[in-house]
Amino acid sequence: MTELFGWGRYPRHPSEVLNPASPTALPSLMASHSGIVTRGNGRAYGDAAIGARATLVTRGLDRIRAFDPMTGRVRVEAGLLLADLLDVMVPRGFFPPVVPGTKFVTVGGMIASDVHGKNHHRDGGFGDHVESLTLALPDGSLLTCSRTENADLLSATIGGMGLTGTIIDATFQLRPIETGWMRQQTIVAPNLKNALDALQASREATYSVAWIDCLARGKSMGRSLVFAAEHATQKDVEALRPGGEHFPSLQTGRLSVPMDLPSFILNRHSVAAFNEMYFRAGAMKAGYPFLVHWNPYFFPLDGIGNWNRIYGRRGLLQYQCVIPTAHASSALSSILDRISHRGIASFLAVLKQMGPSHGDIAFPMEGFTLALDMPVSNAAFPLLDELDKTVVEAGGRLYLAKDARQSPSTFEAGYSGLTRFRDLRRAIGATGRISSRLSIRLGI
Amino acid sequence: MTSSKTLLLVGGTSDIGRATALCYAKAGWRVLLAARKEDEARRNADDISARTGTEVTTHRLDVLETNSFDAFINGLPQLPDTVVCVVGELGDQAKGQKDPAHATQLLRTNFEGPALLLGLFAERFLERGSGTIVGVSSVAGDRGRGSNYLYGAAKAGFSAFLSGLRNRLAAAGLRVITVKPGFVRTQMTAGMKLPPVLTAEAEEVGRAIFTAAEKGGGDIIYVRRIWRPVMMIIGSIPERIFKRLRL
Numbered sequence: 001m002t003e004l005f006g007w008g009r010y011p012r013h014p015s016e017v018l019n020p021a022s023p024t025a026l027p028s029l030m031a032s033h034s035g036i037v038t039r040g041n042g043r044a045y046g047d048a049a050i051g052a053r054a055t056l057v058t059r060g061l062d063r064i065r066a067f068d069p070m071t072g073r074v075r076v077e078a079g080l081l082l083a084d085l086l087d088v089m090v091p092r093g094f095f096p097p098v099v100p101g102t103k104f105v106t107v108g109g110m111i112a113s114d115v116h117g118k119n120h121h122r123d124g125g126f127g128d129h130v131e132s133l134t135l136a137l138p139d140g141s142l143l144t145c146s147r148t149e150n151a152d153l154l155s156a157t158i159g160g161m162g163l164t165g166t167i168i169d170a171t172f173q174l175r176p177i178e179t180g181w182m183r184q185q186t187i188v189a190p191n192l193k194n195a196l197d198a199l200q201a202s203r204e205a206t207y208s209v210a211w212i213d214c215l216a217r218g219k220s221m222g223r224s225l226v227f228a229a230e231h232a233t234q235k236d237v238e239a240l241r242p243g244g245e246h247f248p249s250l251q252t253g254r255l256s257v258p259m260d261l262p263s264f265i266l267n268r269h270s271v272a273a274f275n276e277m278y279f280r281a282g283a284m285k286a287g288y289p290f291l292v293h294w295n296p297y298f299f300p301l302d303g304i305g306n307w308n309r310i311y312g313r314r315g316l317l318q319y320q321c322v323i324p325t326a327h328a329s330s331a332l333s334s335i336l337d338r339i340s341h342r343g344i345a346s347f348l349a350v351l352k353q354m355g356p357s358h359g360d361i362a363f364p365m366e367g368f369t370l371a372l373d374m375p376v377s378n379a380a381f382p383l384l385d386e387l388d389k390t391v392v393e394a395g396g397r398l399y400l401a402k403d404a405r406q407s408p409s410t411f412e413a414g415y416s417g418l419t420r421f422r423d424l425r426r427a428i429g430a431t432g433r434i435s436s437r438l439s440i441r442l443g444i
Numbered sequence: 445m446t447s448s449k450t451l452l453l454v455g456g457t458s459d460i461g462r463a464t465a466l467c468y469a470k471a472g473w474r475v476l477l478a479a480r481k482e483d484e485a486r487r488n489a490d491d492i493s494a495r496t497g498t499e500v501t502t503h504r505l506d507v508l509e510t511n512s513f514d515a516f517i518n519g520l521p522q523l524p525d526t527v528v529c530v531v532g533e534l535g536d537q538a539k540g541q542k543d544p545a546h547a548t549q550l551l552r553t554n555f556e557g558p559a560l561l562l563g564l565f566a567e568r569f570l571e572r573g574s575g576t577i578v579g580v581s582s583v584a585g586d587r588g589r590g591s592n593y594l595y596g597a598a599k600a601g602f603s604a605f606l607s608g609l610r611n612r613l614a615a616a617g618l619r620v621i622t623v624k625p626g627f628v629r630t631q632m633t634a635g636m637k638l639p640p641v642l643t644a645e646a647e648e649v650g651r652a653i654f655t656a657a658e659k660g661g662g663d664i665i666y667v668r669r670i671w672r673p674v675m676m677i678i679g680s681i682p683e684r685i686f687k688r689l690r691l
Binding site: 019022061063064065066067069074077088139347 | 483484487488490491494499506631634
């Protein structure tokens with residue numbers, strides 16, 4: 001038995017841990033265990049990747065099985081790290097169709113969480129790009145799932161949090177890029193309404209996201225920096241950085257947080273000071289385009305190893321909701337108002353426009369998503385319960401990959417595909433056999 | 445970058461084998477992966493091929509089937525320029541103490557099979573007048589310890605074999621390299637508590653092998669330099685004290 005926890009370091013549960021070195025070991029492991037769920041690199045924040053009794057870790061399944069440099073199509077095993085794929089593919093002029101905010105996730109985890117990137121409004125979630133995958137069912141049998149073959153299992157598995165079986169490998173298409181640079185433009189939005197408008201206006205940009213200052217109150221409430229970006233062309237590099245390398249190398253010097261910081265380090269004043277500095281630095285760059293390396297553009301926090309330890313021993317809670325467009329402005333105002341008045345510190349608050357998704361219980365929906373984090377504290381839980389009510393009333397829902405505490409009723413209200421998902425789980429014998437702490441908590 | 449040279453990697457499903465083969469492929473070498481489980485070796489072959497764009501083929505070989513070695517060598521698409529053998533099995537010391545069959549398997553897997561195979565390659569290389577041989581042995585062979593002397597004895601035999609082969613082939617200008625990786629984080633050591641300073645990643649071993657064999661490194665290499673003084677100290681403890689230590 002090992003004590004397992006997610007990236008938020010809350011909650012913690014004991015589980016048996018299985019580490020298969022090869023896909024051939026999976027069928028018998030699946031068939032011989034009950035109360036099992038699959039875990040990639042453990043970057044889900046809450047209890048999604050902690051098995052009820054056993055947890056199957058796929059990091060040994062990290063091979064690229066095929067790559068066609070003419071088309072950019074790859075087939076990879078599910079435990080391959082996105083970071084590894086990027087290392088190999090970027091210098092060859094290819095980029096994954098969708099990347100989340102950290103590159104230390106596995107491909108299997110990206111499918112199971114149907115991760116979204118800064119291009120969700122245009123390109124959908126990672127799951128939308130999966131052409132086919134191999135799934136090990138609870139009884140150990142293997143199935144190929146694609147749009148034409150076992151399509152119902154594919155849409156249940158995309159965003160299905162590992163609850164339909166174990167993803168063994170997946171095939172998807174990479175996109176060609178001319179350079180490893182991003183051409184970024186910053187727009188300053190002095191309040192929430194302007195931020196939503198700016199995101200709406202930058203719909204044409206491939207990538208767009210807003211960093212939002214959760215501590216700003218009154219008429220500055222929701223003040224944001226909106227970052228829009230494109231993969232830079234060779235021409236862009238010539239114009240903005242004449243003579244610059246097309247594929248700049250990765251800076252390897254990484255900061256790391258070596259231990260849990262005492263929780264008093266993060267308080268209203270320190271975070272407000274950080275936010276003020278960040279806002280001003282960003283605002284200075286506003287207006288004209290500049291080049292950024294793909295790595296800090298997509299994965300700013302990966303530069304600080306173990307940043308989750310900033311939040312101290314008790315861990316952190318991520319709160320990510322999505323609100324349908326029609327109610328976004330009012331619901332988000334009400335959420336920000338409560339957060340800013342409670343002064344519960346949040347470093348990272350991100351606002352982003354989303355398009356629809358195709359998984360049965362996948363998170364994305366047409367609307368706006370807000371993500372923020374806060375230290376685990378006695379005050380945090382009732383506050384988040386209050387926010388849940390606003391989200392449910394607005395027809396929104398919470399991201400399961402981030403969740404550690406929502407109630408079954410909040411969950412059921414947000415996910416209309418749940419009945420279908422439960423029926424499918426029953427049909428393939430997954431009910432009760434494939435279960436995580438999250439699925440038990442939410443009654444999936 | 446490109447080179448028409450060929451590597452034969454024996455033990456193509458191991459983590460060290462995978463990392464070593466990847467290092468060679470990145471340098472433009474053609475790679476032949478030999479392993480007992482050919483479909484598992486195929487995973488590594490596909491991976492290396494996708495990562496580097498070089499051709500990687502797989503070849504079935506069981507180092508315990510010594511009678512098959514000649515046919516195996518003749519069946520290769522070509523005689524390689526370098527052969528690296530990373531085959532090894534830690535086994536179960538306690539089991540081997542009571543079960544001669546398990547002990548025999550450990551001795552044969554770690555010594556007999558690899559030594560006889562590399563010996564045959566030595567003959568072919570002498571005939572051709574070129575070729576490099578790399579054997580992955582172990583620090584466990586430097587001095588027998590109570591906790592793993594079956595494995596250690598086999599590796600000691602393998603180290604002595606490589607030493608003798610090196611001595612014999614030197615006159616013809618052929619190189620034989622002995623690698624003693626120390627602790628390495630791999631499937632073989634998964635779940636063991638290893639001291640971080642003494643523990644290498646498989647990638648480090650791969651790079652060390654490539655450097656030693658292809659860039660004129662030493663004849664006997666410890667991957668992490670710290671192992672040389674550590675083994676010197678362990679080697680110089682008088683037997684009357686050593687025998688009382690729990691190692």
